[in-house]
Every structure is written in C-alpha cells, then in structure tokens.
Amino acid sequence: MRHLFSLALWAACSASAQEEVPFITTPDQVTLAMLQIAAVGPADHVIDLGSGDGRIVITAAKGFGASGLGVEIVPDLVQQSLANARRAGVAARVDFREQDLFRTELGRATVVTMYLLPEVNLQLRPRLLALAPGTRIVSHDWDLGDWAPDRTLNIDVPDKAIGREKLSRVHLWTVPAPVQGLWCSAGASLQITQRFQTFSAVLSERGAAAPLVVFDGRINGAALTGTGLHAAALQWRGTALNPTLSAALLPAAANAWIGRNFVRAGPAGC
Ligand SMILES: C[S@@+](CC[C@H](N)C(=O)[O-])C[C@H]1O[C@@H](n2cnc3c(N)ncnc32)[C@H](O)[C@@H]1O
Incomplete structure (x- = not known):
C-alpha cells in the first residue's frame, strides 16, 4: 500500500515537472555565466537536470574541459544533444540520457545545473543538500526557497524569449557539510545548530556549568569559518x-x- 502510494506520488511529481517545465534554452551569455560562477574546470563533472538541446553540458566540456551528463525527458532533444556533442567534438566527455530528472543519480556531480521552475527546484532541494559538501548548484532564474544563494548575478538579456524583465538571474549555492547536532571529543562537546550555510556553535568542557565559548559562522563546503568577533576555522572530513570535525582556529x-x-x-550523548 505504502509502495503504491510512493509510486503514485512519484508519478504525480514527474508528470507535473514534465508538463510544467517547457523547453526554453538558456541564452549563451547566461550559460557562460552559470559555468563561470561555479568555477567549472577540467576536474568537474557537470549534471544538467532537464538538459534541453545539451548546450550547458556541451559548453562545460568544450569551453571549460569538464565532463558531463544531461538528462532530458523529451527523446528528440536527447538525440539533438548527442548530435550537437559530436559536432562540438566533445562526444567522448559527455553523455545525454532520456531520463526523468527525479530518478537521476546525482552522486557523481561536482556541479549541478538547472533551468527548471521554483516548485521543481524545491522538490529537488533535499537531494541537493545531501550531495557531497562542496558540490556547486547553479540555477538559472529560480531560487531554492529559504536556502539563500551564496551569490546571485543579474544578466541583461534584451532578446530573452520569456518574461517582461529581459533579465536572467544566475544563483550559486555550495552544498554545506551537514554539521547539525552534538559532536564529542575527549573532555569536551560541541553543539552545532545549522541553518543551510550558517551555523552557531557552543563548545563546553565536560562537567563545566557554563559553555567555554559560543560562536557563529558560515559553512563553505567542508570549511566552517567564524564570523564577527570570533575567529574560528573548523574542517569537516x-x-x-x-564524519569528523577538527579545529585549526578557535576563539581564544x-x-x-x-587540533x-x-x-x-x-545515542547516549558524549
Ligand atoms: C527550461 S528547459 C532548460 C533546457 C536546458 N537546461 C537549458 O538551460 O538550455 C527545461 C528542460 O527540462 C526538461 N524536463 C522537464 N521535465 C523533466 C523531467 N521530469 N526530467 C527530465 N527533463 C525534464 C524539458 O523537456 C526541457 O527541455
């Protein structure tokens, strides 16, 4: 019964994405900005969710040396993408599959690109947040709700096919390490409260009545950095x-x- 319900839910999700996310290409200057803001390079594997005619993955390979995968629900667009990749001379480094983006394994991605819709982005968000710390997510126009982007660019697109603004937004997120919760070392505990890429931490020595230090900061992939007056640098590994967390710098x-x-x-705490 539960299985049937999950299948029905999945079918509803994918049907709505398929019906609601039409094929509209990302303009060339926006494609370039998306790959530049993510600092794509030869070590990257770029996955474009809903890859259309393949332009983002093909440009990532041809212009930035990356490998990549595009998944697309419309068969003709997949064939067009494969032909475009051959023409661009990057067929060996990229692949295009006729596949539902909701059923796509994302674990190999170092960069995920999307030009979808706000509600589709939100449906994908839990899976994006679970990717390896440091994975970059780039979205054309639409955000990820209350997970604020690390950077946003506004790009003038005078001939933009949709919208009145004639402007494209490019948003970048770097997946933060999952550090929420209680961490233990011999003789001390570190309680971290995380909200996406921000955190606050309470370091306490065992048996002490009051915390030793309390500090806030930002998470950039696996690196946690104190903000404000409290210099701190911790690394998730x-x-x-x-996982482990170790500190290279802490409030005095x-x-x-x-170290x-x-x-x-x-389950029993520290
Ligand atoms: C707005 S277009 C973006 C195309 C390309 N990424 C670009 O930026 O030029 C969105 C694409 O997602 C595809 N799409 C919609 N739902 C999908 C799904 N469930 N799985 C895979 N692709 C899907 C559409 O067919 C369309 O080609």
Missing part, C-alpha cells in the same frame, strides 16, 4: 556516515581544543 578561551577531532555523539 570523512563521509556522511563517519578555547585554544586548548585546537582535536570531534566525532558525532552516540
């Missing part, structure tokens, strides 16, 4: 299942904890 009162590894608390 490992995997989602087995907590200097003794620099220690913090691991996730078990």
